[in-house]
Each structure stands twice: as C-alpha cells, then as structure tokens.
Amino acid sequence: MTYCLGILLRSGLVLASDSRSNAGVDQVTRVRKLAFLPTAAGCSVAILSSGNLATTQAVVSTLRDRAGSGQPGLDLMAAKTLFEVAGIVGAILRAVADRDGRYVAPYGDAAAGFLVGGQMAGEAPRLFQVYAAGNFIEATDRAPFLQVGETKYGKPILVRALTFETSLGEAAKLALLSFDATLRSNVSVGMPIDLLSYVADSFSSEGVSTYEVHDPYWVALREAYGKGLEGLIDRLPTP
Known part of the structure; x- marks a missing residue:
C-alpha cells in the first residue's frame, strides 16, 4: 500500500507521497513515488504512483520513452493541455495492464493508479487522478484534493x-499532518515523505522537500500538533 496526495490551490499545487513498497512482510523497500514527466518548454508536470510497483514503473518508463516520439496520443512532448497528459497516462x-495483467493475476494484483499535477503553458495549474482502468477525474475549486492508496x-x-x-x-502543513495520521494508523505507509x-x-521543478523520520521540522510539527490536540480536548465541555 502507499499514500499519495495532491492539492489544487489558487496559488499552485502541493503533491506528496510516501516511500514504502510492500510485497510481503519480508519484502519492504523504500521507493520514490514522485517523478517529473518530460514535457515541452514552459511546462512542468509531476506524477505520483500507487499500486503494483512493476506496473507503475513500467508506465512511468514508457511515458519517458515515448516522449518526443511523435506517436499520436502517446507523446508527452506534443501535449498542449494537462488533460491530454492525463489521457496519455x-x-x-x-x-x-492489458499486456501484463493475465500473467500477474495468479500471483497478485497488477492494478495501479496515479495523480498527475502541474501546469502547461497557457493554462492554470491542474490536478488529475488516473484510475486503474485508465479513466480519470480532475480536482476543482470545490473539491481541491485527490488521494490514491491508503486514503482514509x-x-x-483535509476535509x-x-x-x-x-x-x-x-496546505503543505496540512499535507504533512495528513501523512502523520496515516503513518500512525497504517504500517504499510512509510517514510520518507x-x-x-x-x-x-x-x-x-525545484520545490521538492524530503522529510525523513528524524527531520527536525517533521518532529516539531508532529509534537506541536499532538500537544495542541490534547489541549483542545481538555478545553472542550464534558458530555
């Protein structure tokens, strides 16, 4: 399992992912799930991956390999909108999935999902969630965040x-606190963020930060939030 979060704001985007890949109790590894996609000049697009690791890596590698190929509907460099990028993903x-799914089925689930966020020239920032079936939805000002993986x-x-x-x-603080709640509740999600x-x-593409378990800001944020909740509960009326 994993946890990936995308937030759409008037001022930009916040995208965050954990780093745990779990193929069994004795096969736990750290994998980077945030990547940047090759696009035309004046554009910036990032992708967050959730699900079967072989599937997600195959998709991201194919996206990079096809960029600049000139293949209609498969070339990220030719995309003019983020809607087109989501369609290519x-x-x-x-x-x-069609190629590998039947071979993987006897051993597990080959499904994967993605969050695709960024900005293409001439557009405002946009954020999409691509489902395992390949269809997708877009975040809006009324529903400004999307999640994949261990979301609950x-x-x-966030709500x-x-x-x-x-x-x-x-929004970055809220994203990290959302990860704190997930990490406290589910061992299949793990640091770094x-x-x-x-x-x-x-x-x-320079605004990326990585938070390890002993990062001073991460530790201070978790402690302050925990103490703040305790104090608030103390001040609430007893039923």
Whole structure:
C-alpha cells in the first residue's frame, strides 16, 4: 500500500507521497513515488504512483520513452493541455495492464493508479487522478484534493481545514499532518515523505522537500500538533 496526495490551490499545487513498497512482510523497500514527466518548454508536470510497483514503473518508463516520439496520443512532448497528459497516462496504463495483467493475476494484483499535477503553458495549474482502468477525474475549486492508496486516515483533516484559497504554506502543513495520521494508523505507509510545493506560473521543478523520520521540522510539527490536540480536548465541555 502507499499514500499519495495532491492539492489544487489558487496559488499552485502541493503533491506528496510516501516511500514504502510492500510485497510481503519480508519484502519492504523504500521507493520514490514522485517523478517529473518530460514535457515541452514552459511546462512542468509531476506524477505520483500507487499500486503494483512493476506496473507503475513500467508506465512511468514508457511515458519517458515515448516522449518526443511523435506517436499520436502517446507523446508527452506534443501535449498542449494537462488533460491530454492525463489521457496519455491513462492510455499507457491500459496498455501495460492489458499486456501484463493475465500473467500477474495468479500471483497478485497488477492494478495501479496515479495523480498527475502541474501546469502547461497557457493554462492554470491542474490536478488529475488516473484510475486503474485508465479513466480519470480532475480536482476543482470545490473539491481541491485527490488521494490514491491508503486514503482514509489522512482525509479528515483535509476535509475540515483545506480550501481552494488555502495558502501554499498552510496546505503543505496540512499535507504533512495528513501523512502523520496515516503513518500512525497504517504500517504499510512509510517514510520518507517527498513533498512538492509548486508555485503557479513558476514552471519549476525545484520545490521538492524530503522529510525523513528524524527531520527536525517533521518532529516539531508532529509534537506541536499532538500537544495542541490534547489541549483542545481538555478545553472542550464534558458530555
């Protein structure tokens, strides 16, 4: 299992993923699930991966291999909108699943899902969730976050506190607290956390931070949030 989160804001995007890949109790590894896709100049697109590791790696590698190929509907370099990029991801995911699915079925599930976020020239930042079937949905100002993987534990804080108008910095804090809740509740999600804070119209891939378990900010955030909750509970009226 994994946990990936994408947040769409007026000011940009926040994308975050854990790093645990689990193929059994004795096959636990750390894998980077946040990657940047090759696109035309003046564009920046990132992808977050969840599901069968062989499938996700095959999809991302194929996306990179086909970039610049000129193949209609499969060349990221030719995409003019992020909607087209999401369609290309879905098409390649379907092709990989059709090719490998029946061979993997006796041993496990070959399904995978993705979050695709970024900005293409001439558009505002956009965020899509690509399902295992290859179809996809888009985040909106009314539903500004999307999740894949182990989603339930990290969702409540986002529903309560996040809006499309939340600042980039506040959204990054909420994303990390969403991961804190998930890590506390499910051992199949693990550190480190890779977090991208993308400023609208920057077309930059430099805003990535990685938080290890002993990172001073990560430790301070978790401790302050825990103590704050304890204090709030103490102040609430007893039923």
